[in-house]
Amino acid sequence: MGSEDVMAERLAEKAEKSAIWVAGFEEEAQREAGVASVVTDLGAPVRVVDLWGQPLDGVPHGEKAARLLVVEVLDRPDLLPRALKALRAIDTLADAPVLAVVGPRSITQLDPSSGHDDFIAWPVPSAELYARIRQLEWRSSAYADDERVKLGPLVIDMQTREVAIAGAEGGRSIGLTAREFALLVALATRRGRVLTRETLLDVVWGADYDGGAKTVDVHVRRLRAKLGEALPLQTIRGAGYVLR
Numbered sequence: 001m002g003s004e005d006v007m008a009e010r011l012a013e014k015a016e017k018s019a020i021w022v023a024g025f026e027e028e029a030q031r032e033a034g035v036a037s038v039v040t041d042l043g044a045p046v047r048v049v050d051l052w053g054q055p056l057d058g059v060p061h062g063e064k065a066a067r068l069l070v071v072e073v074l075d076r077p078d079l080l081p082r083a084l085k086a087l088r089a090i091d092t093l094a095d096a097p098v099l100a101v102v103g104p105r106s107i108t109q110l111d112p113s114s115g116h117d118d119f120i121a122w123p124v125p126s127a128e129l130y131a132r133i134r135q136l137e138w139r140s141s142a143y144a145d146d147e148r149v150k151l152g153p154l155v156i157d158m159q160t161r162e163v164a165i166a167g168a169e170g171g172r173s174i175g176l177t178a179r180e181f182a183l184l185v186a187l188a189t190r191r192g193r194v195l196t197r198e199t200l201l202d203v204v205w206g207a208d209y210d211g212g213a214k215t216v217d218v219h220v221r222r223l224r225a226k227l228g229e230a231l232p233l234q235t236i237r238g239a240g241y242v243l244r
Contacts, residue, residue: 100120
């Protein structure tokens with residue numbers, strides 16, 4: 001089996017789950033040898049959105065969340081923020097990782113605050129496109145076992161008690177105190193559940209702890225300062241905290 005066959009087989013494994021969405025301008029998005037064409041050749045299901053049209057139209061209600069959103073702006077990277085604002089309004093695309101596709105001469109014009117997770121200068125070999133797709137999907141994935149918990153780019157190693165934020169350059173390690181690590185684990189292993197301050201005190205500090213619930217807020221602020229956007233932690237007023 002050739003390398004392209006292997007890539008196609010791996011991308012097609014998720015075909016029944018969700019599609020890769022490609023947004024571009026008119027015929028550019030569906031041109032031969034364009035991103036949509038190459039991704040399709042790799043075996044992945046593809047949805048194409050015309051950015052000159054109405055991206056909010058024609059999206060079936062309840063459609064599965066997109067695996068990835070590829071936005072082809074080529075020589076107009078200045079249009080990326082506006083395009084993403086419209087596309088993010090679609091529930092299916094609200095949380096999808098974004099790969100921006102620009103022309104080689106436009107790389108320096110791409111604003112890093114445009115809202116994309118990674119970019120690629122087009123054209124590139126299909127193997128590189130495949131690698132970028134896999135990297136973005138891994139960074140946005142979530143799983144948990146006895147040794148590690150992964151929430152998007154945030155990786156918690158239970159055995160070594162290390163925390164890292166994955167990134168295109170290999171990621172970076174985050175130093176946490178023992179109590180901060182214990183609080184993070186308590187939140188991560190109970191993802192989706194609203195945890196009161198009293199519950200967190202009992203789990204992290206123990207039933208015999210004499211301090212007040214405010215200590216939880218202090219440690220939450222420290223976690224947020226260290227982990228930033230990699231920590232999808234929401235404060236529920238009057239109730240506590242929930243990791244989304």
